Amino acid sequence: MSLDKPLNIFDISGRAMSAQLVRLNATASNLANAGSVSGSEGQAYRAIRPVFSTVVEKPGVATVKVDRVVSSDTPATKRHDPGHPLADANGDVWEAGVDSSAELVEMIESARQYQNNVQVLQTAKSLILDTIRLGK
Amino acid sequence: MSVEDSLFGIHGKALALRSQRLELIASNIANASTPGYKARDIDFEKALSKASERQGTVAGALETAMGYRIPLQPSSDGNTVEMSTEQTLFAENAVKYRTTLSFLEGRLNTITRALKGE
Numbered sequence: 001m002s003l004d005k006p007l008n009i010f011d012i013s014g015r016a017m018s019a020q021l022v023r024l025n026a027t028a029s030n031l032a033n034a035g036s037v038s039g040s041e042g043q044a045y046r047a048i049r050p051v052f053s054t055v056v057e058k059p060g061v062a063t064v065k066v067d068r069v070v071s072s073d074t075p076a077t078k079r080h081d082p083g084h085p086l087a088d089a090n091g092d093v094w095e096a097g098v099d100s101s102a103e104l105v106e107m108i109e110s111a112r113q114y115q116n117n118v119q120v121l122q123t124a125k126s127l128i129l130d131t132i133r134l135g136k
Numbered sequence: 137m138s139v140e141d142s143l144f145g146i147h148g149k150a151l152a153l154r155s156q157r158l159e160l161i162a163s164n165i166a167n168a169s170t171p172g173y174k175a176r177d178i179d180f181e182k183a184l185s186k187a188s189e190r191q192g193t194v195a196g197a198l199e200t201a202m203g204y205r206i207p208l209q210p211s212s213d214g215n216t217v218e219m220s221t222e223q224t225l226f227a228e229n230a231v232k233y234r235t236t237l238s239f240l241e242g243r244l245n246t247i248t249r250a251l252k253g254e
Contacts, residue, residue, distance in 0.1 A: 009162050016166030052170040060176040062163045113168050120162045123230050135244040
């Protein structure tokens with residue numbers, strides 16, 4: 001994918017922050033639905049995960065975007081609970097296919113990478129401001 | 137030799153290259169979790185000597201001095217960004233940008249003082 005205007009350092013880190021935020025939102029959705037239960041395997045919640053891809057402007061200058069969001073193939077777990085209001089004819093319910101510990105790891109990683117991009121922006125900003133003040 | 141070259145010497149081109157390298161490393165950091173992304177960087181010394189040649193340009197120098205980073209420990213998704221390496225180089229580059237900036241500041245002060253005749 002090409003862009004209509006040249007990327008500057010603020011675009012690079014800004015877009016990366018947006019992408020990490022999508023990832024963090026997906027993790028939040030997954031964790032929120034981790035304990036949810038449904039009456040059939042098909043209806044059970046599946047963890048969602050964004051797929052990142054590189055947006056290259058010219059060699060070496062590239063940012064990132066969320067290409068698509070896919071459902072993971074972690075299977076829903078069947079639990080026998082005849083007393084549950086959602087239970088099917090066999091008395092089974094399906095718990096959401098979410099690996100909570102994997103989601104927590106994902107959350108920490110995306111938060112760290114968001115912070116890295118913020119740090120890049122801060123450094124770039126102060127360098128540019130210093131350059132503007134040159135000779136004053 | 138252009139006017140800016142005679143005013144600022146090598147530091148003008150050095151600043152331009154430092155700023156390009158800042159973008160390059162920012163791109164690597166932005167793509168830290170993109171599967172298959174290959175981190176790039178420039179050999180700064182090579183780029184600077186290329187840019188300070190008679191017909192040298194910053195863009196041409198970047199092109200010749202660019203290469204891929206060799207990861208210390210390859211990851212299974214094909215991404216070669218290593219956060220520790222990138223952060224260290226980013227910090228180093230930022231400090232050296234500031235250094236070049238202060239060289240430029242010195243030159244500007246000298247010229248301003250000469251013009252004022254103080």
